[in-house]
Amino acid sequence: MTMVEAGGLPYDRPPLSKDYLLGAQTLEQIQFQPREWFAENRVTLIEAEAVSVEANAQPTVRLSNGDAVAADRIVLATGGSARKLPVPGGELAEVLKLRTRADADRLRDSCGAGAAAACSGRWAGAGPTSSSRPRHASNWTAPSGSSR
Numbered sequence: 001m002t003m004v005e006a007g008g009l010p011y012d013r014p015p016l017s018k019d020y021l022l023g024a025q026t027l028e029q030i031q032f033q034p035r036e037w038f039a040e041n042r043v044t045l046i047e048a049e050a051v052s053v054e055a056n057a058q059p060t061v062r063l064s065n066g067d068a069v070a071a072d073r074i075v076l077a078t079g080g081s082a083r084k085l086p087v088p089g090g091e092l093a094e095v096l097k098l099r100t101r102a103d104a105d106r107l108r109d110s111c112g113a114g115a116a117a118a119c120s121g122r123w124a125g126a127g128p129t130s131s132s133r134p135r136h137a138s139n140w141t142a143p144s145g146s147s148r
Protein backbone atom coordinates (compact mmCIF):
# COMPACT_ATOMS: atom_id res chain seq x y z
CA MET A 1 0.00 0.00 0.00
CA THR A 2 1.14 3.51 -0.76
CA MET A 3 -0.01 6.44 1.36
CA VAL A 4 0.35 9.95 -0.04
CA GLU A 5 0.24 12.46 2.80
CA ALA A 6 1.09 16.11 2.35
CA GLY A 7 1.52 16.74 6.07
CA GLY A 8 4.21 14.20 6.94
CA LEU A 9 3.62 11.38 9.44
CA PRO A 10 -0.12 11.08 10.05
CA TYR A 11 -1.31 12.35 13.43
CA ASP A 12 -4.53 12.45 15.41
CA ARG A 13 -6.31 15.79 15.10
CA PRO A 14 -8.59 16.01 18.17
CA PRO A 15 -5.62 16.62 20.54
CA LEU A 16 -4.70 19.69 18.47
CA SER A 17 -7.46 21.60 20.22
CA LYS A 18 -6.88 19.93 23.58
CA ASP A 19 -3.75 18.32 25.10
CA TYR A 20 -1.40 19.18 22.24
CA LEU A 21 -2.52 22.80 22.33
CA LEU A 22 -1.93 22.85 26.09
CA GLY A 23 1.52 21.30 25.68
CA ALA A 24 0.47 18.16 27.56
CA GLN A 25 1.15 15.96 24.51
CA THR A 26 4.00 16.09 22.01
CA LEU A 27 3.84 15.56 18.27
CA GLU A 28 5.29 12.06 18.71
CA GLN A 29 2.49 11.23 21.13
CA ILE A 30 -0.26 12.20 18.73
CA GLN A 31 1.25 10.48 15.69
CA PHE A 32 -0.70 7.33 14.84
CA GLN A 33 2.46 5.29 14.23
CA PRO A 34 6.22 5.94 14.33
CA ARG A 35 8.04 6.17 11.00
CA GLU A 36 9.48 2.65 11.22
CA TRP A 37 5.98 1.17 11.49
CA PHE A 38 5.26 2.04 7.87
CA ALA A 39 8.21 0.08 6.50
CA GLU A 40 7.57 -2.84 8.86
CA ASN A 41 3.99 -3.06 7.61
CA ARG A 42 4.83 -2.56 3.95
CA VAL A 43 3.21 0.85 3.76
CA THR A 44 5.13 3.29 1.58
CA LEU A 45 4.61 6.80 2.87
CA ILE A 46 5.13 9.54 0.28
CA GLU A 47 5.23 13.01 1.80
CA ALA A 48 3.87 15.02 -1.12
CA GLU A 49 0.67 16.60 -2.31
CA ALA A 50 -1.55 14.73 -4.75
CA VAL A 51 -2.54 17.17 -7.48
CA SER A 52 -4.57 15.03 -9.87
CA VAL A 53 -5.90 11.55 -10.49
CA GLU A 54 -5.98 10.04 -13.94
CA ALA A 55 -8.48 7.26 -14.46
CA ASN A 56 -6.86 5.58 -17.42
CA ALA A 57 -6.42 1.85 -17.92
CA GLN A 58 -3.95 2.12 -15.04
CA PRO A 59 -5.28 4.67 -12.49
CA THR A 60 -2.51 7.10 -11.58
CA VAL A 61 -2.06 9.80 -8.96
CA ARG A 62 0.11 12.74 -9.99
CA LEU A 63 2.11 14.36 -7.20
CA SER A 64 3.34 17.88 -6.56
CA ASN A 65 6.93 16.67 -6.75
CA GLY A 66 6.41 15.53 -10.33
CA ASP A 67 6.19 11.82 -9.51
CA ALA A 68 3.32 9.57 -10.49
CA VAL A 69 1.92 6.67 -8.47
CA ALA A 70 0.07 3.95 -10.36
CA ALA A 71 -2.43 1.89 -8.38
CA ASP A 72 -5.17 -0.70 -8.73
CA ARG A 73 -7.42 1.15 -6.31
CA ILE A 74 -7.27 4.77 -5.13
CA VAL A 75 -8.92 6.01 -1.94
CA LEU A 76 -9.45 9.77 -1.68
CA ALA A 77 -9.45 10.73 2.02
CA THR A 78 -8.29 14.32 1.93
CA GLY A 79 -10.45 15.53 4.82
CA GLY A 80 -11.58 19.12 5.05
CA SER A 81 -10.11 22.57 5.34
CA ALA A 82 -10.94 25.49 7.59
CA ARG A 83 -13.23 28.12 6.13
CA LYS A 84 -12.23 31.75 6.36
CA LEU A 85 -14.20 33.77 8.89
CA PRO A 86 -16.85 35.38 6.62
CA VAL A 87 -16.78 38.85 8.18
CA PRO A 88 -14.86 42.04 7.40
CA GLY A 89 -11.41 41.57 8.87
CA GLY A 90 -11.65 37.80 8.68
CA GLU A 91 -8.60 37.80 6.43
CA LEU A 92 -6.37 39.59 8.98
CA ALA A 93 -3.19 37.80 10.04
CA GLU A 94 -4.43 37.81 13.66
CA VAL A 95 -7.38 35.57 12.74
CA LEU A 96 -6.02 32.06 13.11
CA LYS A 97 -7.44 28.77 11.92
CA LEU A 98 -7.03 25.43 13.65
CA ARG A 99 -6.78 22.42 11.41
CA THR A 100 -3.16 21.25 11.42
CA ARG A 101 -0.29 20.86 13.85
CA ALA A 102 1.30 24.02 12.43
CA ASP A 103 -1.96 25.87 13.11
CA ALA A 104 -1.97 24.61 16.72
CA ASP A 105 1.66 25.69 17.19
CA ARG A 106 0.83 29.14 15.86
CA LEU A 107 -2.23 29.44 18.10
CA ARG A 108 -0.30 28.32 21.17
CA ASP A 109 2.52 30.77 20.43
CA SER A 110 0.05 33.61 20.01
CA CYS A 111 -1.72 32.84 23.25
CA GLY A 112 1.57 32.44 25.05
CA ALA A 113 2.34 35.99 24.07
CA GLY A 114 -0.80 37.09 25.90
CA ALA A 115 -2.99 37.73 22.87
CA ALA A 116 -6.74 37.45 23.02
CA ALA A 117 -8.21 34.90 20.66
CA ALA A 118 -11.58 34.12 19.14
CA CYS A 119 -12.36 30.60 18.00
CA SER A 120 -14.94 30.06 15.34
CA GLY A 121 -16.49 26.70 14.75
CA ARG A 122 -18.19 23.84 16.45
CA TRP A 123 -16.30 20.98 18.07
CA ALA A 124 -12.84 22.11 17.10
CA GLY A 125 -13.63 25.57 18.47
CA ALA A 126 -15.10 24.24 21.69
CA GLY A 127 -11.86 22.42 22.54
CA PRO A 128 -9.52 25.37 22.79
CA THR A 129 -12.24 27.47 24.40
CA SER A 130 -12.61 25.10 27.31
CA SER A 131 -9.15 23.60 27.58
CA SER A 132 -6.98 26.67 27.02
CA ARG A 133 -8.83 29.13 29.14
CA PRO A 134 -7.70 30.75 31.34
CA ARG A 135 -4.17 29.40 31.08
CA HIS A 136 -3.38 30.84 27.67
CA ALA A 137 -5.71 33.67 26.84
CA SER A 138 -7.76 36.12 28.76
CA ASN A 139 -10.52 36.64 26.25
CA TRP A 140 -11.84 33.56 24.45
CA THR A 141 -15.15 33.55 22.62
CA ALA A 142 -16.62 30.85 20.42
CA PRO A 143 -18.98 32.29 17.82
CA SER A 144 -20.78 29.49 16.03
CA GLY A 145 -23.48 31.20 14.02
CA SER A 146 -23.29 29.00 10.96
CA SER A 147 -26.11 26.56 10.38
CA ARG A 148 -23.62 24.07 8.90
Ligand SMILES: Cc1cc2nc3c(=O)[nH]c(=O)nc-3n(C[C@H](O)[C@H](O)[C@H](O)COP(=O)(O)OP(=O)(O)OC[C@H]3O[C@@H](n4cnc5c(N)ncnc54)[C@H](O)[C@@H]3O)c2cc1C
Binds near residue numbers: 006017098099123
Ligand atom coordinates in the same frame (compact mmCIF):
# COMPACT_ATOMS: atom_id res chain seq x y z
C1 LIG B 1 -8.58 20.86 15.91
C2 LIG B 1 -9.47 19.67 15.66
C3 LIG B 1 -10.13 19.06 16.71
C4 LIG B 1 -10.95 17.95 16.48
N1 LIG B 1 -11.58 17.39 17.54
C5 LIG B 1 -12.38 16.32 17.32
C6 LIG B 1 -13.05 15.68 18.41
O1 LIG B 1 -12.92 16.09 19.56
N2 LIG B 1 -13.85 14.63 18.12
C7 LIG B 1 -14.02 14.16 16.83
O2 LIG B 1 -14.76 13.19 16.62
N3 LIG B 1 -13.38 14.72 15.82
C8 LIG B 1 -12.57 15.80 16.00
N4 LIG B 1 -11.94 16.39 14.95
C9 LIG B 1 -12.14 15.86 13.60
C10 LIG B 1 -11.23 14.64 13.33
O3 LIG B 1 -9.98 14.71 13.92
C11 LIG B 1 -10.93 14.44 11.83
O4 LIG B 1 -10.24 15.55 11.35
C12 LIG B 1 -12.14 14.28 11.02
O5 LIG B 1 -12.85 13.20 11.58
C13 LIG B 1 -11.77 14.10 9.52
O6 LIG B 1 -10.83 13.06 9.37
P1 LIG B 1 -10.26 12.72 7.94
O7 LIG B 1 -9.27 11.61 8.09
O8 LIG B 1 -11.40 12.54 7.00
O9 LIG B 1 -9.53 14.02 7.42
P2 LIG B 1 -8.22 14.74 7.98
O10 LIG B 1 -8.00 14.43 9.41
O11 LIG B 1 -8.36 16.19 7.59
O12 LIG B 1 -7.06 14.07 7.13
C14 LIG B 1 -6.91 14.31 5.75
C15 LIG B 1 -5.44 14.23 5.40
O13 LIG B 1 -5.29 14.37 3.99
C16 LIG B 1 -4.15 15.14 3.73
N5 LIG B 1 -4.33 15.77 2.42
C17 LIG B 1 -5.29 16.65 2.06
N6 LIG B 1 -5.17 16.98 0.76
C18 LIG B 1 -4.11 16.26 0.30
C19 LIG B 1 -3.49 16.15 -0.98
N7 LIG B 1 -3.94 16.81 -2.06
N8 LIG B 1 -2.41 15.33 -1.10
C20 LIG B 1 -1.94 14.63 -0.04
N9 LIG B 1 -2.50 14.69 1.19
C21 LIG B 1 -3.57 15.50 1.35
C22 LIG B 1 -4.04 16.17 4.85
O14 LIG B 1 -2.70 16.55 5.05
C23 LIG B 1 -4.60 15.34 6.03
O15 LIG B 1 -3.58 14.77 6.79
C24 LIG B 1 -11.12 17.47 15.15
C25 LIG B 1 -10.44 18.09 14.09
C26 LIG B 1 -9.62 19.17 14.32
C27 LIG B 1 -8.88 19.82 13.17
